[in-house]
Amino acid sequence: MRFTGPLAKMKTSLKDEVKYYLELGDDILFMNDLIGKRIRIEYTDEITCFCGKRVHEVFRMNFCRDCFFTKPEAGDSILRPELSKAHLGVEDRDLEWEKKHQIQPHLVYLANSAGLKVGVTRLAQRPTRWIDQGAIEAIVLAETENRYEAGMIEVALKEHMSDKTPWQRMVKGEDVEIDLREEKEKAIQWVPEEFRSFVSSNDELTQIVYPVQEYPIKAKSINLEKHRGVEDVLVGIRGQYLLFKSGSVLNVRSHEGRHVRLDV
Ligand SMILES: [Zn+2]
Structure with missing residues (x-):
């Protein structure tokens, strides 16, 4: 076939x-x-x-030249949520699109995909995002009202852990044991004071088998x-x-x- x-x-x-x-x-x-x-x-x-x-x-993210330089889907805040500005009413490329995309609940999560990582995703993307990254387990650290807040928390957490999946280890199944609830406990102290109210009390672990x-x-x-x-x-x-x-x-x-x- x-x-x-x-x-x-x-x-x-x-x-x-x-x-x-x-x-x-x-x-x-x-x-x-x-x-x-x-x-x-x-x-x-x-x-x-x-x-x-x-x-x-x-170009990067598989956009053609026109899209890469003009479309909101290829804007800076896609890869760097902390650069989101729609909540301030500030346009990057298309304010209407950016408002829809950025001003909605976002999650900051910790995941175990062949190592501990922090990431940001829209609430609606859970658990798709974790599966796409090959994580075997994930926990929600914070639930925010918009993309900017989630991005700022991630930036602070990146000082202490990776935001990348080590794909070579992940595709070889070189998994490590991580207690994500314990890591979350530890990570809360690194969440900037002004965003601490977004820390989630939901300690549920999502487990994923491939x-x-x-x-x-x-x-x-x-x-x-x-x-x-x-x-x-x-x-x-x-x-x-x-x-x-x-x-x-x-x-x-x-x-x-x-x-x-x-x-x-
Ligand atoms: Zn295009």
């Missing part, structure tokens, strides 16, 4: 084990069913930006532009990574928009 279309971030649902769905062209593939099977993914040299334009190269038959021992990241594709046995999926038997791993999200042919 052959499926074609531009790659998009896999959709997920959190059950006993995460379920992954990849939309490709008119089809939706239930990826868990492909684990244990040999598949082939081939890049066909075309990229569709989220605006619909077809291009041959993209469909992985076996973890690769070595991991090398596939770059579709450079390597053109991959043909190998899919042994698991974690975060937005497809894990292959040989140790090749493909970050689906970072290749969003690339047109591929997928043969099963």
